[in-house]
Amino acid sequence: MSDNTAESTARERAPRRMRTDARRNVEALLEAAKTVFSAAGVDAPAKEITDLAGVGVGTLYRHFPQRSDLIKAVIEREIDACADAAPALAAAHEPGIALARWLDRFTAFVATKRGFAAALHSGDPAFDGLPGYLMQKLGPALESLLEAATASGEIQTRISAQDLLYAVAKLCAPMPNEDPDYGRRMVALLVDGLRSGESPH
Amino acid sequence: MSDNTAESTARERAPRRMRTDARRNVEALLEAAKTVFSAAGVDAPAKEITDLAGVGVGTLYRHFPQRSDLIKAVIEREIDACADAAPALAAAHEPGIALARWLDRFTAFVATKRGFAAALHSGDPAFDGLPGYLMQKLGPALESLLEAATASGEIQTRISAQDLLYAVAKLCAPMPNEDPDYGRRMVALLVDGLRSGESPH
DNA sequence: GCTTATCCGGAAAGCTTTTCCGTATAGTTA
DNA sequence: TAACTATACGGAAAAGCTTTCCGGATAAGC
Secondary structure, three states, rough: OOOOOOOOOOOOOOOOOOOOHHHHHHHHHHHHHHHHHHHHOOOOOOHHHHHHHHHHHHHHHHHHHOOHHHHHHHHHHHHHHHHHHHHHHHHHHHHHHHHHHHHHHHHHHHHOOOHHHHHHHOOHHOOHHHHHHHHHHHHHHHHHHHHHHHHHHOOOOOOOOOHHHHHHHOOOOOOOOOOHHHHHHHHHHHOOOOOOOOOOO | OOOOOOOOOOOOOOOOOOOHHHHHHHOOOOOHHHHHHHHHOOOOOOOHHHHHHHHOOOHHHHHOOHHHHHHHHEEEEEEEHHHHHHHHHHOOOOOOHHHHHHHHHHHHHHHHHHHHHHHOOOHHHHHHHHHHHHHHHHHHHHHHHHHHHHHHHOOOOOOOOOHHHHHHHOOOOOOOOOOOOOOHHHHHHHHHEEOOOOOOO
């Protein structure tokens, strides 16, 4: 560990870093995939994605050997974005508000990205790591928000971050022909349950 | 329209009833599909199903023009079985017990049949009718159980049959690597919330 | 037993994903 | 700057799955 390779700890044998064109293509693919998945669902043909990204299919499959790898990468990237939103909210609002806002943000993610629910319930072992990733990234974020709100007396913690995270993830996953407010309503019920008083008649 | 067509009321123009070999094949296909879906998931190749059923692919696709039609049929059939369980439970147990037992039955269905969650969240419009079917078949069943339990004073109805049905369906949908008791625990939380008293400390 | 509407099986067509490999190029060294 | 090489690219071809098609079989009615 002399100088430039900051993280040559032992973890990764990775010899050299990626060529810049390769890096650019990966980026373009992820962006294109996000767009196409939103428009046409995660089952959209790979061709559509490569065309939009302006690369050949070979390039797609070199970086993401399985179709599921691409889906996984897109989802993980959106989970990261969700986690990154927490500190800013915590800094800008009172604990109770910050918690509510962040839950809104997370709810929107789950409700909007159909691909997430589809992947989770697909049964494909390729996605088995996703709940773990979610927990690992979002668990601490939610936990710190919960703790702050508890400390300020705005809520009583009666549920673990993990249980709450999963409950929201499941309740807000969109079902066809569903009242679009169902998820939000159920989460509100849950969160109301956390406020100090009794149940709201 | 002279005599023999016993039910020429106006409802159905259906000229004659299905040939017996056709009926038998449909039955065999549904049974085989149920087995294969359980073992290998709903994405298992059609060939596996037709082989197990002992028919050609042509036969499969005549009766179920789209792959999704077969999945839909298998799921609807299991929903029916769930609905049919309600009257027997209501007759055999006190209202509160009957309700709990039926929710167990429903929970087991949702938790066990991965195909159900997969279909619901797939985004494929072919499955858009499924929540409606669920509600139509299971709504009345649950509603009568809820009413009986409310009438006998065992619970206070604070949630509609529809909301409860969907909440259970969503909370119990299995996620990979999840505590296998998570769903049951969450449903217990919900049902406890319906009992007359306050929240159980 | 004969007729005919209905159904069957599996070959082939149509798509999508995934592999493969000759060609192109970024990065490096002199 | 020029040459060299490891790395990456593109798209044709292979592989696998779903869906269509149709000549041949057969249950149902007379």
